[in-house]
Amino acid sequence: MSPGRAARRHPARGGAERAGPGSAWTERDLLHQMLRIRRFEERCVELYSREEIRGFLHLGIGQEACAVGVVAALGADDAIVATYREHAQALARGIPMRAVMAELMGRAEGCSGGRGGSMHLFDASTRFFGGNAIVGGGLPLAAGLALADSMRSRDRVTVCFFGDGATAEGVFHETMNLAALWHLPVLFACENNRYAMGTAIARAKAETDLALEAARYRMPAWSVDGMDVHAVRRAAEAAVAAVAAGGGPHFLELRTYRFRAHSMYDPEHYRDKAEVEQWRQRDPIPALQQALLASGSLAPSDVDELQARVDAEVDDAVAFAAAGTLEPIETLYRHVTAAPSPTAPGGPAAAGTVPAPSPSPSPVAGADGAPGAARSPSTGPASAPPAPAPRR
């Protein structure tokens, strides 16, 4: 039990403790998580060059400590809203690597059934709400999830990841204001990697101190070394505990850096190699590894063993994805709406596909049911194709 968790109390639940998959992570586990993300991303580069992965691909190499440190602070029932650079969050949160890789390779077994791709990873079972490729677009969605929790007195926290670029969007300011005004249980986790695609923060923002900017909305906000997984975890635990205890929204600026290009199409004309090299010296993975070796908590053979585990997991995920199936074209219109799309060109006639409403209003689900989240078995590594969502 990490120190911050003990402070989580919610009056509506009598202060029941909830633990997430990351709560019990040891230092060695933190290293393992960052290694598996790093190896996954590196393999994505290879697969992209072989055209096994297409579209836009945004890698989080260099930013692993942000995802791992924050996810370590979350309970199983908490929610994550992420960006298009979200492989790390998805993997740390526990979406099976097989399902993530299958998604990147456009397979039916992917966590979004091949309809989302790299930028749109979703998983109902871990309350992972995407995967939003509109910069800042996930912010109000996170506020709304938190609003629902607040209105239902649920002991949950919603974490919203976004980048420094999002803080120039109007919706960022709208959401900060709304979340603070309504005292919503949301943690804003800003991964400041210093570039909005190719635009350096100083060229985009009049105020480059993002924690200061957030604090103007009257919410606790502070900056954290995003290259230090312990620092991120400590800060996230403190923030999550405070949010869960009824402290309203909190904001963390995670100061980090991406070592690779914005996406695979980026020639990186906008930054110096020397700057990249300087940040590479602060790579969170060797930093933690060396600290653990120095303190004796990890032996060199343990490092080899971790590397071997990670390689095996990535190999397995790639093999699984490569052997995956393609979603049949006949299902092209599935999931446009919960019902079969009545407006599918050439599809069945519209009339009569949707049952008439019941004559009198009646509750349609349990009060705490989540009609929006049809829990699908599709994210399991070897599960059947997703069943159509139940009609209400």
Next chain:
Amino acid sequence: MTVVTYREALRQAIRQAMVSDDRVFLMGEDVGRYGGCYAVSLGLLQEFGPDRVRDTPLSESAFVGAGIGAALGGMLPIVEVMTVNFSLLALDQLVNTAAALRYMSAGQFGVPLVVRMTTGAGRQLAAQHSHSLEGWYAHVPGLRILAPATHEDASGMLWPALQDPDPVLLFEHGSLYNVRADLADDAGPVPLEGAAVRRRGDDVTVVAYGGTLPTALAAADQLGSEGIGVEVVDLRSLRPLDAATVVSSVVRTHRAVVVDEGWRTGSLSAEVASRVTEDAFYDLDAPVARVCSAEVPMPYAKHLEDAALPQPADVVAAVRALGA
């Protein structure tokens, strides 16, 4: 039967939904203390309290997005946006998130959200409060677009819209709020899909929706007195579009006029006309005609605004031009 205004029919529907299901709540600009900028929600704050009738800051993107998030979190939000012109500030949330989330997530996440907004002109509100942009939204897969033109629909569409597991946009034409009509005391939910024939006739089909339904009916009255039988079809739902009802009417009347307060170019009227020509081309005795708004930003002065909008006389002229 009780005589109520369209506004009161809407309010009763919201109230009934909030009584029936405690997951339903209303949020938007000035829906609470002010009572709604068109007074639709007047009194609801007093009955349900500020938690369920939430005044929002002027931040359409944030509160529409928060509605999406709350829907994902198990609530049934009704979000009021003052006018369709203002909804453009939330267009990203509606099109990129609400409409796409179920598909992007392969059915794992749906958005049972209802967004209500005012549309249309006729009240001298000029070029930033008067447009009919619902046709744009009808372009987008994943959204259900409703245009209640009658008191039965104003009262009966909300509950089934809340039951829809996907986002629904409900367009209320501003000229209808004060219209008084009979509403059955036991008026209940209505089907969301399917156009309705509001008046029978054999000589020409006039297709309308929302605020243009009264225009079409007025034209039909005038033409009827001259012996021309006008069948008036109210689309009710703009997406999905019930082309079958329109086509089956045209197959009988052999002539069609589409009345749409949107601009003609790239409009919903173009979609309807296209469906008719695709499905009933050989039944037509004349090309499909359209009566739309003039392609100008809506002017303020009354005579200019009237000239810009589809009027009953324009519909009458269009019908006559078809040789009906």
